[in-house]
Amino acid sequence: MKSTEKEDQKDDKKQETKEEVKKEPPTPLAEIKGNFVLIDRAVSTLEPRFTHRVLKTLTTLVKKIDEKIIRNAIEEVYPKESATKTALLSWLPASPSEDVEMQIESSSTSTTTTKPAPVTTEPVPEIDIYLRLLIIHQLLKSTGSVSEAKDLSVETVKKMQALNRRSLDSIAAKVWFAVERSFELDGDLAEARPLFLAAQRTAALRHDDDTQASLINRLLRSYLAYSLYDQADKLVSKTTFPVSAGNPQFARYHYYLGRIKAVQLNYSDAHTNLQQAIRRAPPATLAPGFYQAVHKLFVVVELLMGDIPDRGIFRHPVLEKPLKGYFEIVKAVRTGSLSQFQQTVLKHAVLFQADKTHTLITRLRQNVIKTGIRRLSLAYSLISLKDICVKLHLDSEEDAEYIVGKAIRDGVIDGRLVHEKGWMACGGAGGVKRGYGSEVAEVFTRRIGYCLELHNQSVKAMRYPLNAHRKELADAEGAREREKELAKEIQEGDLDDEDLGGDF
Amino acid sequence: MAQNQLKSLYNDLKRSFEAKPFDLKKCGSLLAKLKIGLIETGLLIPQGEHNIDDLVVARDILEIGAIWSIRTRDVPSFDRYFSQLQTFYTDYSSVLQPSKNEYPIRGLNLIRLLTQNRIADFHTTLESLPIPADAIADNQYISHPVNLEQWLMEGSYSKVWNARERAPVEEYKFFVDSLMGTIRNEIASCEEAAYESLPLKDALTLLFFNNQSELLTFAQQRGWQVDLSRSLIIFATKGEEQAEIPKQKLISSSLAYARELEQIV
Numbered sequence: 177m178k179s180t181e182k183e184d185q186k187d188d189k190k191q192e193t194k195e196e197v198k199k200e201p202p203t204p205l206a207e208i209k210g211n212f213v214l215i216d217r218a219v220s221t222l223e224p225r226f227t228h229r230v231l232k233t234l235t236t237l238v239k240k241i242d243e244k245i246i247r248n249a250i251e252e253v254y255p256k257e258s259a260t261k262t263a264l265l266s267w268l269p270a271s272p273s274e275d276v277e278m279q280i281e282s283s284s285t286s287t288t289t290t291k292p293a294p295v296t297t298e299p300v301p302e303i304d305i306y307l308r309l310l311i312i313h314q315l316l317k318s319t320g321s322v323s324e325a326k327d328l329s330v331e332t333v334k335k336m337q338a339l340n341r342r343s344l345d346s347i348a349a350k351v352w353f354a355v356e357r358s359f360e361l362d363g364d365l366a367e368a369r370p371l372f373l374a375a376q377r378t379a380a381l382r383h384d385d386d387t388q389a390s391l392i393n394r395l396l397r398s399y400l401a402y403s404l405y406d407q408a409d410k411l412v413s414k415t416t417f418p419v420s421a422g423n424p425q426f427a428r429y430h431y432y433l434g435r436i437k438a439v440q441l442n443y444s445d446a447h448t449n450l451q452q453a454i455r456r457a458p459p460a461t462l463a464p465g466f467y468q469a470v471h472k473l474f475v476v477v478e479l480l481m482g483d484i485p486d487r488g489i490f491r492h493p494v495l496e497k498p499l500k501g502y503f504e505i506v507k508a509v510r511t512g513s514l515s516q517f518q519q520t521v522l523k524h525a526v527l528f529q530a531d532k533t534h535t536l537i538t539r540l541r542q543n544v545i546k547t548g549i550r551r552l553s554l555a556y557s558l559i560s561l562k563d564i565c566v567k568l569h570l571d572s573e574e575d576a577e578y579i580v581g582k583a584i585r586d587g588v589i590d591g592r593l594v595h596e597k598g599w600m601a602c603g604g605a606g607g608v609k610r611g612y613g614s615e616v617a618e619v620f621t622r623r624i625g626y627c628l629e630l631h632n633q634s635v636k637a638m639r640y641p642l643n644a645h646r647k648e649l650a651d652a653e654g655a656r657e658r659e660k661e662l663a664k665e666i667q668e669g670d671l672d673d674e675d676l677g678g679d680f
Numbered sequence: 681m682a683q684n685q686l687k688s689l690y691n692d693l694k695r696s697f698e699a700k701p702f703d704l705k706k707c708g709s710l711l712a713k714l715k716i717g718l719i720e721t722g723l724l725i726p727q728g729e730h731n732i733d734d735l736v737v738a739r740d741i742l743e744i745g746a747i748w749s750i751r752t753r754d755v756p757s758f759d760r761y762f763s764q765l766q767t768f769y770t771d772y773s774s775v776l777q778p779s780k781n782e783y784p785i786r787g788l789n790l791i792r793l794l795t796q797n798r799i800a801d802f803h804t805t806l807e808s809l810p811i812p813a814d815a816i817a818d819n820q821y822i823s824h825p826v827n828l829e830q831w832l833m834e835g836s837y838s839k840v841w842n843a844r845e846r847a848p849v850e851e852y853k854f855f856v857d858s859l860m861g862t863i864r865n866e867i868a869s870c871e872e873a874a875y876e877s878l879p880l881k882d883a884l885t886l887l888f889f890n891n892q893s894e895l896l897t898f899a900q901q902r903g904w905q906v907d908l909s910r911s912l913i914i915f916a917t918k919g920e921e922q923a924e925i926p927k928q929k930l931i932s933s934s935l936a937y938a939r940e941l942e943q944i945v
Contacts, residue, residue, distance in 0.1 A: 403808040404770075439807045440800040535807055542834040575836045577886075581870035582835030593874040595882050614926055621933050628940045 204240040207233065208249045208310070212303050219300045219343045227346045230306070234350060238313040243268050246310055253299050253307075260304050267311050267328050301339050305347050308332045312354040316361060325358040333371065337378075349390035356394045365398045372398065380415070389421030389429070396432040403532075405439050412436065427456040431470050438473065438536060443481045450474045460494040468498045469531070475502045476536045479509050482543060501527045509540060512548030514569045517541070545570075545579060546588050553589040553602040560599045573598070689714050690737055693744060708752070711745050735776055739768040743781040750788060750851040762789050773810065784849045787821035791855040794829055795862065802829060820848045828859070835870070837863050841888050864888065868902055872915050880911040 211230040218226035247268055254261035308328065315325035333355060336348050352375065359368040372395050379387040392415055399408035417429050430453035437446035453470045460467040471489060478485045489495060490503045501524035508517035521528070521537060528534040548568045552559060565576040580600050583589050591602040693710040718738055742765050749757035762785065769782055786809065793802040802825075809822065816822050824847065831839045840863055844856040864887055871878060871886065880892065889895045899906050905914040 403810075405804045405807055409804075439804055441803060442800070535803070538830070539803075539833075541830060545834050571836075572838070574838045578837045578867065578870070579835040581867070581874040585870045585873040591874075592876060595875060595878055617926070617930065617933075624937060628937075631944060 204237060205245050205248055207237055208241070208245070209252070211237075211306070212249075212253055212299065215302050215306060216300060219302055222343065224343070224346055227302075227343070231346060231350055234309075234313075238310065241310065241314065243314060246307065246314060249310075250307060253303060264304070264307055264311070267308075267315070267324065300343075301341065302344055302347060305332060305336060305339075305344060305351065308335075309347065309351055309354055312351075312358060316354070316358055319361075322358060322361045325354075326362050329355040329358045330371075333375070337375075342382075342384075345384045346386045348384075349386040352387065352390045352394055356397065360401075365401055369395065369398050376415075385418035385420045386422075388415075389418050389425040392417055393425055393428045393432065396429070400432060400435055405436055408432070409436050409440070423456045424458060427453045427458075427466070427470075430456065431466070431473075434470075434473060434477070438477050438480070443477055446477045447474075447481060450477060460492070464494045467494055471495050471499060472502060472531050472533060473536075475499065475506065476533050476540075479506065479540055479543060480536065482546075484510055505537060505540070509544050509547060512544055512546075512551050512568070514541070514544050514548065517544045546583060546586075549580060549583045550589055553591055553600075557602050558599055559602075562598070564600065687737075689717065690741060693741065707744070707748050711741070711748060714741050715745075732775060735768065735772060736779075739765065739776065739779055742768070743779060743785060746785050746788070747781070747851060750854055753854060755792060758788070758792065770810075783819055783821040784851070787825055787848070788851055788855070790822070790825035791828070791852060791859070794825055794832070795855050795858045797862070799829070824848055824852065832863065832866075837867055860888070864898070868898070872902075872904075875915055877912045877914045880906070880913060883913050 211233070214226045214230045218224060218230075247265065250261055250264050254264075309332075312325050312329050312332070315321040315328065329351070332351055336344060336351060352372070355368060355371070356365070359365050372391055376388065376391040376395065378384075379391055392411070395411055396408050399405070399411065412433060417426075421429075430449045434446045434449035434453060437443075437449060450470055450473060454467075454474065457463065457466055457470060475485045475489065485506060490499055490506075501520070504520045504524070505517070508520050517540070525534065528537055545568060549564070552564060552567060561573050561576045561580070564570070564580065565573050568576070570576050570579065577593065577595075580589075580591075581593060584591055584593070589602065591600055593600055689710060693707060693714060718741065721734070742761050746758055746761035746765065749755070749761055765785065768776065768779075769786075786805075790802060790805060793799075793805060806816075806822075806826065809816075811819060811822070816826055824843070828840055828843060831837070831843075840859070844853070844860065847853050847856060867887055871883070878886075880895065883889075883899075884892065884895050887895065887898065889898070896906065899913060906912075907914055
């Protein structure tokens with residue numbers, strides 16, 4: 177007791193001298209401490225809502241903090257001789273003596289201002305894990321300490337699993353992200369896979385939706401990073417992505433699904449998934465990397481489906497520059513010029529390689545040819561195979577004949593080949609006939625269905641404030657009362673009327 | 681089975697595999713014995729740490745097995761060997777020296793997928809190859825199936841036909857033959873749509889037949905009319921498809937709209 181008193185005194189003295197300099201409170205530290213309170217409340221009230229609020233600020237907080245702030249936070253929240261505290265502090269680099277002094281000072285100021293009584297009880301383990309999460313992110317900031325971050329993340333995971341507390345779940349989801357990040361930066365993402373798989377199994381058994389969603393995305397990412405599309409596809413078919421997962425997780429999941437489906441030539445599904453990913457993604461300015469990556473793939477998939485992407489995408493301030501190569505591809509496909517297409521692919525090969533879209537783009541070759549043939553069939557009513565060959569830069573007339581034949585069979589163009597004369601006769605007006613058919617009706621049904629679905633979903637998604645109906649009930653009660661009164665009055669009025677009537 | 685016995689069997693297999701003419705039967709029986717040996721030593725589907733030399737031997741055995749299955753025209757068996765080899769190619773790629781047979785076998789697998797018309801699997805496999813996409817053109821074993829796929833998709837069938845002689849490994853030809861059957865049918869269905877009539881002589885070259893009798897039997901199979909006097913093939917023109925109004929569907933969807941609208945209003 178005495179020693180603490182002494183220290184308090186000393187602190188007071190120091191505080192006085194430092195008062196001027198330390199006018200404004202250190203915001204990140206205050207934020208961390210505010211978060212401790214929230215976590216504590218979340219644990220005591222069993223309300224995950226508070227934890228969610230803490231985690232929402234994680235990314236912005238991580239950018240602001242440094243080692244000193246974390247150390248101060250640890251010093252404050254743990255009692256003097258706590259094993260957890262020393263364990264936590266051991267992960268932070270040893271501070272020079274000057275730093276220690278600073279730390280005592282700042283901690284003292286905030287203790288005296290916000291918490292007069294020194295902490296004596298051990299805080300909840302959730303706070304420990306949360307601090308570990310912060311430390312991992314801090315260690316990941318510099319390339320030198322990545323392996324430390326990896327060690328810490330593995331240890332944290334072990335600790336989390338040993339604790340086995342449901343109130344930890346949402347923090348755990350974030351910890352898994354940190355685990356992945358540290359393994360990835362260290363260059364051996366594959367090593368973390370067994371860890372993820374085991375944890376995924378447990379999470380699924382416990383219906384721990386947050387962790388499960390996070391882990392499925394981790395696994396997909398790790399599979400796709402090594403181009404293991406088969407395994408990724410199997411994982412997707414064997415797991416169900418929790419519906420209650422947050423939008424960022426959903427956005428990622430849809431993006432990975434889009435990647436898998438695009439590789440499997442299932443372009444229309446890939447298109448829907450990528451669209452979902454774009455819709456659920458955070459605003460472009462907040463997470464430009466994700467936004468760009470999704471759009472790159474989206475453009476390629478749209479081209480593969482035979483559509484031309486919206487011109488507006490390429491004017492978007494976030495997308496304009498990184499999508500330049502893709503824009504050129506779009507131009508080449510649109511004009512149906514095979515030589516331009518091949519030049520563009522060669523020119524941007526490195527970019528496409530890095531984006532892992534190269535193989536998808538080489539698949540576009542046939543689309544370019546088809547567009548070219550379609551343009552020719554619209555412009556000419558008769559054209560010799562030789563001219564087709566020249567215009568589309570095909571290798572031989574023989575090839576041209578087969579290619580046109582295939583295009584006719586696939587319904588790309590309406591026309592006939594006349595082999596003896598070596599020309600293609602185009603149907604010309606044939607295209608107009610198919611104006612209204614069952615196809616149009618189907619498209620109409622699909623669109624209407626979509627609108628109705630949207631309407632129903634938004635009705636379902638409407639939220640009503642809790643207990644609002646009570647007020648309404650009270651209102652109804654009041655209304656009934658008033659009605660009664662009114663009725664009474666009317667009755668009386670009637671009487672009055674009668675009376676009046678009687679008078680007259 | 682003792683380690684040395686395995687070794688001697690392996691040497692036996694290697695010798696008979698490299699011998700010319702190649703003894704299919706002997707290799708088959710040796711492979712069966714060796715596989716049992718591999719299972720006993722836990723090398724068939726290795727897990728964890730193993731002696732590198734042992735792994736190389738196991739991989740060699742499986743590679744020989746894969747090639748042997750192609751030579752015996754046993755595609756399912758090739759499939760099995762290939763899946764077993766996957767472990768060596770992916771999981772142990774950091775430990776083992778790359779095998780010179782790896783890419784030929786991967787290429788064979790790609791062609792197999794192509795002939796079975798499993799295009800989606802073909803692309804998935806292609807995507808998961810450990811080489812960068814722009815290096816594919818430089819790898820003759822992989823570029824061959826990749827080019828075939830591209831030509832098939834765009835319809836340059838003559839290129840496919842010409843490429844059959846340029847197979848990088850003898851074994852590719854086994855698949856190329858069955859591929860020819862596929863493209864012949866492709867071409868035939870294109871011709872049905874694209875031509876009204878076609879002289880026999882030209883049909884012969886278009887379909888890559890060597891003589892007229894082959895063409896005539898093929899035409900019979902597909903139900904084409906052959907006019908021998910004018911030496912023409914006449915393709916039956918399909919009558920205008922009668923557009924039928926899907927009454928049931930229209931009614932039910934209209935009713936559904938009405939119901940939904942009622943809910944909204």
